[in-house]
Amino acid sequence: MTQMDHIQLRKVAxxxxxxxxTLERVAAVARPQHVLAETQILLAGDPCTTVYFVVAGTVRVYQLSAEGREQVLAHLEPGQALNLVPALLEMEEARNLSSVAALTDVTLYAIPRADFLHLLERCPELTMTALRHLAARVAHLTELVADLSLRTVRARLARFMLEQCSAESPAPWTHAEIAARIGSVRVVVSRTLRDFAAEGILEVQRQRITVADREALIREAAL
Amino acid sequence: MDEWLLPIIDLNCCTNCGLCVTLCPTHAVALVGGRPRIVRPQDCSYCATCEDACPESAIALVYEIVPAPHQN
Structure with missing residues (x-):
């Protein structure tokens, strides 16, 4: 492990x-991996053998329905962990819960599951941090479940648009990606965006959707 | 996103049905060697007709989502 590896690992929350x-113990078992954009990193249902930590680039965490419909659960940025939950399950239940693909070129640090569990047993400060991380994930997923079960597509789309407006670095989105993110389908997203545009809430231009009436969008999102 | 983006055609999903060529209002898309290509990029108005029409969801238009300038 080089000094650069230590610096990179410090980027992980x-x-x-x-x-x-403790970081020295982590560094002793972590291995860097460089992954090209669009590469599949994990497949849902496969045995969980490794925990990954993103230090550069973005990965897409998603699940597929039987009909092939994609539900994006998260975009993970540098500093975030993936596959942490299944790694903590009992051996026979330790299977990847979601599929993961690289959205951009990505640098990850990989720690074999057995080594990671050993670290947690030996390093209480790492264990406490992992518990806080998992609590934050539970809170996020609870919000997602509420969104899918309680809000209309129109409200979910409005909320998504507001979130994107607040993002520090706006990401490019296709209608299909937005649909996957909010639990809908592309044609419904396209239609709803047209409705918002017709009502003056959004302005849709080439390559750019501008939130023209933020207050109206907040009302639509029922925030 | 300053560069002049064009619709993305995923040729792995495309079945070469030609519907995008038929419906494109500016004739920016054509079949070249049986495969759809944006042959007149300057004419593409980014209207999303091709994306909406594609039965295989093989065409995607990319957008960034931004607040109105006075809301920044």
């Missing part, structure tokens, strides 16, 4: 505040 001694 789970490791950022660890003591030098």
């Amino acid at each position: 789970l490791f950022a505040a660890l003591s030098a001694r």
Whole structure:
């Protein structure tokens, strides 16, 4: 492990505040991997053998329905972990819960599941950080379930648009990606965007959707 | 996103049905060697007709989502 590896590992939220001694133990079992955009990293249902940590690029976490419809669960940015939950399940239940693909070129650090569990047993400060991380994930997923079960597509789309407006670096989105993110289908997203545009809430131009009436969008999102 | 983007055609999903060519209001798309290509990019108005019509969802238009300038 080089000094660069230590610097990279410090970018991971789970490791950022660890003591030098504990980080050294993490670094001893973490291996860097460079993955090209669009590469499949994990398949849902496969045995969970490794925990990954993103240090550069973005990955897409998703699940497929039997009809092939994609539900994006998250876009993970540098600093975030993937496959943490299944790694903590009992051996016979430790299967990848979601599929993961690289959205951009990505640099990951990989820690074999057995090594990661060993670290958690030996390093209480890492264990506490992991618990806080998992609590945040539970909160996020609870919100997602509420969104899917309680809000209309129109409200979910309005909420998504507001979230994107607040993003520090706007990402490019296709209608299909938006649909996957909010639990709908492309044609419904396209139609709803046209409705918003006709009502003056959005302005749809080439390559750009501008939120023209933020207050109206907030009302639509029922926030 | 300053560059002049064009609709993305996923040729792995495309079945070469030609519907995008038939419906494109500016004739920016044509079949070249049996495969759809944006042959007149300057004429593409990014209207999304091709994306909406494609039965295989093989065409995608990319957007960034931004607040109105006075809301920044």
